[in-house]
Amino acid sequence: MKCTVCRGPAVIDVRRHNAAFCPEHFTVHGRDQVGRAIHDHDMLRPDDRVLVAVSGGKDSLALWDLLAALGVEADGLHLRLGIGDYSDESTVAARAYATAHGRTMHEVDLAADWGFTVPEAAHATHRVPCSACGLSKRHLFNTYAVDHGYDVVATGHNLDDEAAVLLGNVLRWETEYLARQQPVLPAAPGFARKVKPLVRLGERELAAYCVIRRIDYQVEECPMAAGNRHLTYKDLLNGLEHRSPGTKAAFLHGFFERGQDRFAGDDAAGTLRRCAECGAPTPSEVCAFCRLRARAAERT
Numbered sequence: 506m507k508c509t510v511c512r513g514p515a516v517i518d519v520r521r522h523n524a525a526f527c528p529e530h531f532t533v534h535g536r537d538q539v540g541r542a543i544h545d546h547d548m549l550r551p552d553d554r555v556l557v558a559v560s561g562g563k564d565s566l567a568l569w570d571l572l573a574a575l576g577v578e579a580d581g582l583h584l585r586l587g588i589g590d591y592s593d594e595s596t597v598a599a600r601a602y603a604t605a606h607g608r609t610m611h612e613v614d615l616a617a618d619w620g621f622t623v624p625e626a627a628h629a630t631h632r633v634p635c636s637a638c639g640l641s642k643r644h645l646f647n648t649y650a651v652d653h654g655y656d657v658v659a660t661g662h663n664l665d666d667e668a669a670v671l672l673g674n675v676l677r678w679e680t681e682y683l684a685r686q687q688p689v690l691p692a693a694p695g696f697a698r699k700v701k702p703l704v705r706l707g708e709r710e711l712a713a714y715c716v717i718r719r720i721d722y723q724v725e726e727c728p729m730a731a732g733n734r735h736l737t738y739k740d741l742l743n744g745l746e747h748r749s750p751g752t753k754a755a756f757l758h759g760f761f762e763r764g765q766d767r768f769a770g771d772d773a774a775g776t777l778r779r780c781a782e783c784g785a786p787t788p789s790e791v792c793a794f795c796r797l798r799a800r801a802a803e804r805t
Contacts, residue, residue, distance in 0.1 A: 508530055509525055509530075510526065510527070510530040510533075511527060511529075514527060516717070517709075517710075519534070520750035520751075521750045521753075521754055532574075532718065535706060535710065536571055538705040539568075539571045539575060539705070539706070541705060542701075542703070543702055546700075548657075548659075548700040550656075553656040553657050554654060554655045554657070555580070555656070555659055556579065556580055556582050556653075556655040556657065556697075557569045557582070557658075557659045558581075558584075558658060558660045559581035559583045559602075559610060560584075560595055560599070560723070561583065561595030561596060561597070561599035561602075561723040562595065563711050563715045563720075563722045564662070564663050564666075564703060564708075565599075565660075565661035566598070566715060567703070567706075567711045567715055567718075567720065568659060568660075569581055569602070569608065570606075570718060570720060571702070571703075572702065573606070573608075579659065580608070580609040580655075581599070581603060581609065581610040581611065582610070582611045582613065582646060582649055582650075583600075584612075584613050584641070585613070585614040585616070585617075586615050586622065586623045586638060586641070587615055587616045587621075587622025587623055587625070588622070588623055588624060588728065589728070591723070591725060594723050594725070595723040598722050598723045602720060613645055613649065615641060615645075619798055620802060621798060621801035621802065623638045625801045626797050626798075626801040629797075629801045629803065630797065630800050630801075633732070633733070634729035634730075635729070635733050637797060638727075638729070640794060640797060641794065644792070644793075645794075646660075647697055647699075648783070648785060651696070651697055655697055656697060656698060657699075657700055658697050658698070658699050658700070659700050660701055661703055662701045662703060662704065663703040663704070663706055663707060664703070664705060664706055664707045664753055664754060665707050665742070665743075665753065666708075667701065667757050668742050668754075668757045669735045669739045669742060670682075670686065670738075671686060671757055672738045672741070672756075673734060673735060673738050674686060681771050683764075683768040683771070684769055684771040685772055686760075686765065687761065688700065688702075688704050688761065695777070695779075696786065704758075742756075778790070782795035783795055
């Protein structure tokens, strides 16, 4: 297998592009794909202060590295979620990358700063852990960005993630979620802009990028994600992709280009007010995060 660009020995093939790359040109490929996503969707502006949501996994660390390679100065924010050894090892990986590359990384500890962990919140609410985790991350990343003057929160959602979410939303015709599934969520009062620069790169590419760039990351999947239906959707899409390379990209980017606008009227956030507990924008008197925190406190 030879590199499509230089004809040297290739280390990875990307079937949807009908291409193979040597290490040097694969890193260029990664930068090109992220740069194209940023340009096509007008994600970032020259004077933006950017905050990367850093989990310690391959996606977030590759994103931080790729943004730097594109000349985007960004700080990181790492949340300690209290998921046993998994969280501890994720923190080690995030700190190691930040230290090795001289990057600024802020940390928020869910237990120390807010009085509960993701497992405690899941137990208290009798909901799947991913629900409590996702709610907490969305609230805390946005709150930190707004409180500390960041214009943009960049997350490591990749092509595989977004295609699986889209499939789930289509299967259930979750029109409100379809209205909001886009690479950029614009800023609004109390909300920083949210961007997903990795929507043109798949999980396999991001893992290979980290290996080539010698970025150590948390390899293990979250132990609380077992049973998450999006893993099933990923498996289904992987089967289709194997038979017809490019299926996931065509599905996702076709939706962005021709389908997402059709659901714009279904994004019914309603009138927002300030949460009586934390001051965050919410359609109710107390925001969902503060209600979650209260439920967790009742069980501890």
